[in-house]
Every structure is written in C-alpha cells, then in structure tokens.
Amino acid sequence: MAIDRADWHWDSAVKLYRETYGITGELTEEQEDEIWLLAGNHIGMFLHWIIENGFEGEEADPEHCEDVRRGRMTGAEFLMWDCDGKLWDEDIREDILPFAKKYYEKQFFSDYGECCGGDQPCYGFISGEEDYARLRERIDAAFEAFYEEDL
Numbered sequence: 001m002a003i004d005r006a007d008w009h010w011d012s013a014v015k016l017y018r019e020t021y022g023i024t025g026e027l028t029e030e031q032e033d034e035i036w037l038l039a040g041n042h043i044g045m046f047l048h049w050i051i052e053n054g055f056e057g058e059e060a061d062p063e064h065c066e067d068v069r070r071g072r073m074t075g076a077e078f079l080m081w082d083c084d085g086k087l088w089d090e091d092i093r094e095d096i097l098p099f100a101k102k103y104y105e106k107q108f109f110s111d112y113g114e115c116c117g118g119d120q121p122c123y124g125f126i127s128g129e130e131d132y133a134r135l136r137e138r139i140d141a142a143f144e145a146f147y148e149e150d151l
Contacts (some may be wrong), residue, residue: 003092006040013039020124034148036085037076038123042112043087044076045106045127049139053101057094060140076126078102099146103139111138 017035018024027035037044050056051068064082067073073081084090092100115134117125125133 003087003101004043004046005087006036006043006079009039009042009123010035012109016121016123021022033114035127036075036080040076040085041114041126042109042122044074044079045112045116045132046075046100046108046139047079047083047091048075048132049136050096051075051091051099051126052070052136055093055100057091057093071143073131074126099143103142103146107142108139111135111142114138 014027017038019073024030051060056065061072061082064073064078068075068078077135079085079087081117089097089101112135113122115138116127116131
C-alpha cells in the first residue's frame with residue numbers, strides 16, 4: 001500500500017513552479033525533473049530518516065542507501081530514482097512500519113511544515129541539511145515516544 005506518492009503532489013508543485021517562474025508554455029525535461037523533486041521533497045525527507053536509521057525495506061539498493069547516509073544523494077532523489085516517486089509499505093522495514101504509518105499520517109506534515117523551508121510554500125523548495133537536522137530531531141522524539149508507549 002502506498003504511504004505517499006510524488007504524483008499525488010504533481011499538480012500543486014507544477015502550478016507553483018509555473019507561477020514562481022512565469023512559465024506558461026511547455027516544460028523542459030530538466031524543469032519536469034526539478035518539479036518531481038519538489039513534489040517529492042517532503043516524502044524524501046522522511047525516507048532520508050528511514051534510510052539513515054537502517055529502517056529501509058529489504059529490496060532497497062544498499063549502495064544508494066549508503067549514498068543517502070553519506071549525503072551524496074538526497075532522500076527525494078532516492079525516492080524518484082529508486083522508488084519511482086512512491087513510498088510503499090515495503091520500502092520500510094516491517095517492524096518499523098507501525099510507527100512510520102502512524103507518524104506520517106498524524107504528525108509528519110506538521111513537523112515538516114515547522115522545520116523545513118521557512119516561509120516558502122511546501123512545493124517551493126528543496127530541503128537542505130539544516131532542514132533535515134531540525135526535522136530529524138522531531139522524528140526521533142516521535143519514534144522514541146511511540147516505542148515507549150509499548151513498554
């Protein structure tokens with residue numbers, strides 16, 4: 001089952017991109033690639049946390065996961081290139097999935113909005129390391145709280 005997909009956010013991302021850059025005609029392939037990253041940026045931030053903690057699914061490419069951990073690939077790039085823009089249940093280790101689904105559905109977007117992009121609209125930026133560091137603290141705290149409830 002899909003947790004989130006970049007194509008669910010494409011229309012909003014392309015609309016904002018066109019408005020921001022005054023584009024009315026055809027988009028170039030390079031522009032479309034950038035818009036896909038903008039549409040999947042928030043998903044990629046969560047996926048970055050999953051990979052950083054070794055919680056990725058069994059089918060994940062180990063080299064690309066290491067690239068994400070070392071900062072050579074963003075979570076959004078991993079999402080687009082390795083996951084075809086879709087975050088599925090199987091992209092997350094089965095034992096972590098209950099947390100991931102609950103957090104992503106109930107709290108992630110609030111934390112993402114408070115930690116990333118400043119005053120920029122959701123699809124108007126690609127997150128950097130500072131955004132990720134702030135968001136990681138929130139996800140870590142939610143993860144710890146989730147598993148403390150089970151003790």
